Amino acid sequence: MTAPEFEARVAAWARQQPDVTALVLGGSRARTGSAADQWADWDFQLITPHPERFRHTGWLAAIAPCWCAHAERTPRGVVKVSAVFEHGFEADFVPLAVWQMKLVYAAMQHPARVRWMPRRLVRGIQETRGFMLGGGYRLLAGGVDWERRFAALALAWPAIELSAGEFAQHVTAFWQKAVWIFKKIVRPELRSAMHWLHLLVVHHVYVLLAEEARLAGRPARGEARKAEQWLDAARLRQTQITTAPDQQVMARALGAALDVFQEVSASVATQRGFVPGDYSAVAAWLRAELAKLVTGS
Numbered sequence: 001m002t003a004p005e006f007e008a009r010v011a012a013w014a015r016q017q018p019d020v021t022a023l024v025l026g027g028s029r030a031r032t033g034s035a036a037d038q039w040a041d042w043d044f045q046l047i048t049p050h051p052e053r054f055r056h057t058g059w060l061a062a063i064a065p066c067w068c069a070h071a072e073r074t075p076r077g078v079v080k081v082s083a084v085f086e087h088g089f090e091a092d093f094v095p096l097a098v099w100q101m102k103l104v105y106a107a108m109q110h111p112a113r114v115r116w117m118p119r120r121l122v123r124g125i126q127e128t129r130g131f132m133l134g135g136g137y138r139l140l141a142g143g144v145d146w147e148r149r150f151a152a153l154a155l156a157w158p159a160i161e162l163s164a165g166e167f168a169q170h171v172t173a174f175w176q177k178a179v180w181i182f183k184k185i186v187r188p189e190l191r192s193a194m195h196w197l198h199l200l201v202v203h204h205v206y207v208l209l210a211e212e213a214r215l216a217g218r219p220a221r222g223e224a225r226k227a228e229q230w231l232d233a234a235r236l237r238q239t240q241i242t243t244a245p246d247q248q249v250m251a252r253a254l255g256a257a258l259d260v261f262q263e264v265s266a267s268v269a270t271q272r273g274f275v276p277g278d279y280s281a282v283a284a285w286l287r288a289e290l291a292k293l294v295t296g297s
Helices: 003-016 098-108 111-116 119-134 144-154 164-186 190-215 233-238 247-272 280-295
Strands: 022-026 042-048 066-073 079-085 090-097 137-141
Touching: 003 022, 003 042, 003 137, 022 119, 042 098, 090 098, 098 119, 098 144, 119 137, 119 144, 137 144, 164 190, 164 247, 164 280, 190 247, 233 247, 247 280
Parallel strands: 042 090
Antiparallel strands: 022 042, 022 137, 066 079, 079 090
């Protein structure tokens, strides 16, 4: 089975399902002008009146032989069903309610009214636009009504930006978790420290790096996806953080995370007019303790 054959099987399956209203392919696999990376996965929006019927893995085998699969709730609050099919073809399906997507596209036609829209609706619009416009899209199952709705994607919309409350939450969480990771390094629980340092960087450092990139006019993606394309040269160097189950290596790694976080949080605060809290005391204490580990004193 080739990649085009796999995609055709997914589309044929969707068209045969009475409770699948539309199937949208997004990302690099949706582009028709250039070939996708051979390792690229397939990202689908599965639009249905009954999303709960697809929030498990039992239906995947009807598409193609499925090697493994799982369903999980994402940070965006939706359930993503991820599967690895025969030949290593990987696909993600996000079941979405028809009424919600109709609402999203109806509201998307009125960007001038954004200030009166509920914040949750606005975020849904922005996330939908990110999925559809980030790498391209194709409608594999549906109809002309959905193509008409997609015309709203051509309208200009404000990009997702970090709120003052979200900024403050990320800064507070970063420093609290940094202290906790330091203690794991000291104990030593080095493998746990490695795990939590990675999450610290992805969940907090890269969120602010993405906001900084957006302010500089470079479209960024969440969870550090394709960060090599939107980080500038200085940030690429700073985020080359090496970890290993070794106290000195981990002390240096946490120190490097402190460096980039302090810089990017100050940058974002200045550009957005946020008033950051004073974390100088915890920062100074952490740096002094990490220096003892690095020098062995």
